[in-house]
Structure formats: C-alpha cells, structure tokens
Amino acid sequence: MENKAPQASNKKLIYIISAVAVVLIAVVFVMYLQNRQEYKAVVEEMTEEKDLLTEEFQTLALDYDSLQSNNDTLNLMLEQEREKISHLIEEIKTIKATNASKIREYKKELTSLRSVMRNFVVQIDSLNQRNQELSEENQQYRKQVNKIQDSYNELEKQKETLAKKVDIASKLETYNYEVEGLNSKDRETKKARNVSKIRVCFTIQKNITAPIGEKTVYLRVLRPDEALLVRSLDDKFEYEEEEINYSARRVIEYGGEELDVCVFYKADEGELLPGTYTVDIFADGFNIGTTTFELK
Template identity: 25%
Template sequence: MTLRTSLKMIKLSAVVFASVGIVFASKYYQGKSQNKKLQQEIQLEKITHSNELTEILSRYDATLNENKELLRQQNAPQQTVPANIKPVATVVAPTPKTQEIRQEIHPNAKKIDSLKNQLKEQSDQNKSLATELGELSSKYRELKKRNDSNESALALSKNLTAINVYANGIKIVSNNIIETKRFSAIEQIKVCFTLLENKAAIKGNKDIYIQIVNPDNKVVSKNGDFVEEDSRLLSYSAKTNIYYDNEELDVCVFVDPNKNDIQKGDYEINIFSGINLIGSTVFSLK
C-alpha cells in the first residue's frame, strides 16, 4: 500500500468517525434536551400533585372529623348499662368519600414514580451516549494526528534532494576559468550539485536558490536579493531555474559576489527549492 493510498484511507476513516461522532453528539444533546423536559414535567407534576394532595388531605381531615363525630354520637350512652356488662366498641366502616380520597391519592403517586423511572432511564442513556461520544472524539483526534503526520511525510517526499554539493572560488585568466582558494583573487563562486531522482515530485520548472553565508554569518549577495513565500523571507546569493522531469540532474551555478563580503574563512553553502532547504556544504577560502 502506497503512502498516498494510506493517506486516502485515513482521510476516509476520519470522515466516517467525524460523521458518526456528529450523529452521537446529536443523539446525546437530543437526549439531554428530553431529560431536561422530563425533569420539568416531573417538577410540574410534583407541584400539581402537591396542590391536589393538600386539597385531598383537607377533605380527608374533614371527613375524618365527621366520622369521629358519628362515632361519638353512636357511643353516647342512651341508657344505663349494668356494671357487669362491658360496652362493645363500634367499628365504623370507611365511608364512600374516604375511599374516593384514597383512590385519588394512589394514581398521582404512581404517575410520579413512573416519571422518575423514565428520568433514570434517560439519564443512564445520556451517560452511555456521552461515553461513546468521548471514545469517538479520541479516535478522531488520533486519526487526524496520523493524517497530519502522513500529509507532512507526503509533502516531504515531494521535495527535491541535492547531493554532492560542491563550491569553490573562480578567477578568469585569458578567458580560462581557474578554481582558486585565495579570497583576494576570487571573481565568482562556482556552486555545483546533483538533484536526485524523485518520482513523487511534480515535473516542471523549478526555482533553485543558492545561499552563500560568509564567516561573519552574512549572506553574500551583490544586490541583496530575497524571496518571500508563506510569509517567510529567504535571502539568497543567486537564483537559477531548471526543468525537472523526476530524473537525476546535475546543476552548476556561477555566483557574482559583493567583493566586500569575501574574506578568509569558512563559508556555508545552502541549496533551496523554493524556500525548502534541499542540500548544503561548507568550503573554505584562505
């Protein structure tokens, strides 16, 4: 499996996980909304039940007082009872009104218990959805991290690579090009390198920038040239444009330096494709 195919599969997985996550999030917040609505219903039922219960208890107390009065009247002595005969307690059966009050209390209490059970089930379901949503979010973050990493690797694989970077001073004598290490005799600096074969790179014209840094850490440049890309600035000494067709390619560039930038010491040579560093070397002048 190629890096590109792997990247596509990871992107597809990330999209799938994101979609599933959205569905779970929707269910979770829908359940949360239903839970809130259910709590409001229970609170309203409690208030209603409390009012009804107060009214019922008031009626119940009134009925109970009536029963007590009836009981007192029935137990009142109508005639003298011999001392050897014990009075028989009279049990008053609940009146229809009392039974009616008890029947009214029972359904309301049962309805509140039912709503409490529904609320508990909804709460358990919301907790389960929240757990699943957290797991999906974690998987999505991991996939995104791997996707970003693979994209970086893919972008890096498309970059050019310069090897065998070589530099030296040049002086011209009678139309002959002579390499020299003496800084006082230098007229140009010759920089050569090889671009490696890269089938992943995009074919076409490429801007290659040569940066020469002198011992004082100053970029050797006759005109102070620089290029800006992605809000980054690159100072360079020379620029060349080549056509790259994914095959190995040898390149040489002659740099006209500012004489004031040339001195004895070590020079750093950097090769850039765009603003991406693709190769470097060090050479010395004496």
C-alpha cells in the same frame, strides 16, 4: 263526712301524677345525659377522624415531595399536585369535624390523589429505567466512538509517517560540487579581493519519486566569519516553517532525470574575506546539499 272522701281521692291522684312527672323528668334527664355522652363521643370520634385525615394528607404531601424526575413536563405536573394537596390541607383545617359530608369528600379526594401518585411513580420508574438504558447505550456509543477515534488517530499517524517517508524519498539530492570565484572578466580567481562573482555548480541526482516541473533552487553562502552573503534583506524563502534569507536563487525545470545546475552570487567590492566559505543548497523546502570552498 261525704266531702272528705273526694278530697282524699284528689290528693291521692295529685301525688300519683307528681310521682309520674318526677319519674318522667328523671327518665328524660337520664336520656339527655346518655345522648349528650353519645354525642360527645361521636364528636370526639369525628374529630379524631378529621385529624387522621389531615395527617394522611400531610403524609401524601411528603410522598409527593420525595418524587424526583428529569422530565420538565412531569415536574410541572408534580408541582401542581403538591399545590393542590397544600390547599386541601388548609381547607380541612377550617371545616368542622361534624361536617360528615365534607369529610367523605376529602376521603374520596385522598384516594384519588393516591392513585394519581401511583401513576407518577410508575412513570418516573419507567423514565429512570429508560434513562439508565440510554446511559448504558451512550457509554457503548462512546466506547465505539473512542475506538473509531483511536483507529482514526492511528491511521493519521500512519499517514503522517508515510507522508514523511514519501517526502524523504522525493527529496532531491546533489553531488559533484564545483565552487569558483570569478573576477570581473569571468576568469577564475582564488583571491577574495578580486572576486566579483561566486559560481556554484552541482548535479541534481535522478529521482523518479520527486515532483517534476518548475522548481526554485536557493543558495545560502556564509563567509568565514559566518555572516550571510545577501543582496537584499527582503530576499527570503520558507524553510522549516520560518522565513530565512538567501544569497542567490535560480528557477529550473526538473523532469526527474539527472540535471546540472549553476547558480551565481554577485559580490560587492570588499564584501568577501579570505578563508573558508560554506554553501547550502535548498529546494522544495529541503536542504539538498552542502559544500565549502576557500578564498585567499
């Protein structure tokens, strides 16, 4: 009987220990399940935080892409920041969501990049405002330049008009025409076949506005058939921006006072025809007189 009592006590103790062990195992298992759920929730939260951080970097990249500037230096700096953000986005994709220290570093970098972007926005707005001001100033300057140009053009027109008036006022004029045909003995003749010289005499009127000094007077004599009498096709002078032939010429000294002038044309045998001849007189680039004469 004495041996049965201790055996019963041992069995009871074993039951108690087993029960406690089961309870402890159950508690540990329950705590394991709770910790696992908490860890899973933390991982999911950190994964969401990583995804949100990636989205914020991508949004920042789009914001940088929207920045435009006409300044080459500023554009280069913007491009460098865009490349930096692109590299950071790729780096974030490769790290684990549970790497809290790295996530914190990227958050700080994001804050820094946003601050830099705000500075870029301020600079671009300032440049755009300055460009607008310069554009307005440029328009004002252009208007002033156009106004000055218009005034200059008007002055040029007035100058040109005045120059034309001066030219007209300084143009020599002739009168008192006498045209004669002379034979080989320098006697006057009206018969075309006997004329060896044509003498054209006229008077240049007084003109105090005309330039004084040496001048060349040119004659152009047209036959009745409108053929020009010429000694050489190389005998030319300038008239109305063209080189034209002349029949005869003479150099005179003009002093502004009335001056009598005679010019001779030596005709070849058989060159002259009966009929009405036209004589035009030129000097200083102007036609200063016209007259006609008859040969029989």
